[in-house]
Amino acid sequence: xxxxxxxxxxxxxxxxxxxxxxxxxxxxxxxxxxxxxxxxxxxxxxxxxxxxxxxxxxxxxxxxxxxxxxxxxxxxxxxxxxxxxxxxxxxxxxxxxxxxxxxxxxxxxxxxxxxxxxxxxxxxxxxxxxxxxxxxxxxxxxxxxxxxxxxxxxxxxxxxxxxxxxxxxxxxxxxxxxxxxxxxxxxxxxxxxxxxxxxxxxxxxxxxxxxxxxxxxxxxxxxxxxxxxxxxxxxxxxxxxxxxxxxxxxxxxxxx
Numbered sequence: 001x002x003x004x005x006x007x008x009x010x011x012x013x014x015x016x017x018x019x020x021x022x023x024x025x026x027x028x029x030x031x032x033x034x035x036x037x038x039x040x041x042x043x044x045x046x047x048x049x050x051x052x053x054x055x056x057x058x059x060x061x062x063x064x065x066x067x068x069x070x071x072x073x074x075x076x077x078x079x080x081x082x083x084x085x086x087x088x089x090x091x092x093x094x095x096x097x098x099x100x101x102x103x104x105x106x107x108x109x110x111x112x113x114x115x116x117x118x119x120x121x122x123x124x125x126x127x128x129x130x131x132x133x134x135x136x137x138x139x140x141x142x143x144x145x146x147x148x149x150x151x152x153x154x155x156x157x158x159x160x161x162x163x164x165x166x167x168x169x170x171x172x173x174x175x176x177x178x179x180x181x182x183x184x185x186x187x188x189x190x191x192x193x194x195x196x197x198x199x200x201x202x203x204x205x206x207x208x209x210x211x212x213x214x215x216x217x218x219x220x221x222x223x224x225x226x227x228x229x230x231x232x233x234x235x236x237x238x239x240x241x242x243x244x245x246x247x248x249x250x251x252x253x254x255x256x
Contacts, residue, residue, distance in 0.1 A: 038064025042240035054193035079194035080171035083181040085210035092175035178214035
């Protein structure tokens with residue numbers, strides 16, 4: 001095989017996948033990314049911050065799939081979500097404050113100020129916004145996280161705690177109990193805001209274990225998550241169609 005950009009001496013001598021081709025996932029925004037996802041992807045990673053934004057992105061993705069001549073239900077949208085699981089909301093907030101010790105909070109304070117229209121400085125990190133600051137604050141119309149950031153600041157938290165709430169993270173953050181995380185996922189799913197989630201745990205050390213052992217059972221009890229996989233491949237469990245067909249070595253009858 002000899003092409004303009006690639007050449008091969010023959011087929012790759014590895015066992016064929018039972019899925020046919022690998023399942024294609026797409027990430028990245030913009031019109032080109034949207035058209036690419038609508039044409040080829042079975043799963044798409046998105047980062048909406050609100051249910052309304054997620055619904056709008058989902059409709060745009062479905063429209064792109066239609067333009068490509070595909071069934072829109074073939075493309076699954078996976079929304080980013082960052083849970084912090086603890087026995088209580090206060091304990092979850094303390095966990096996030098602890099994890100924030102390894103990041104540059106001075107830079108984050110300035111970033112927070114830009115989000116809510118205030119010249120904030122690191123010297124105010126352990127103080128709440130003053131009455132004058134709250135009167136002058138205004139969420140940026142260009143950042144969907146800004147309204148939530150100002151909402152938390154108005155509750156009287158120090159800037160360190162406002163940041164610990166995850167208001168400048170690029171995924172929605174729920175810092176609380178396993179039930180709080182399950183509530184968020186149920187609300188988004190039942191609102192048609194996504195087909196599933198891309199879980200970004202707060203810490204790889206024990207964040208996955210907390211989610212699997214505590215959140216998943218709640219979702220199963222609510223009938224929102226399966227008790228077992230329906231098929232042996234990722235493609236089957238996603239309900240993804242065979243885009244290019246199975247490898248002939250899987251479909252041809254075995255010779256005696």
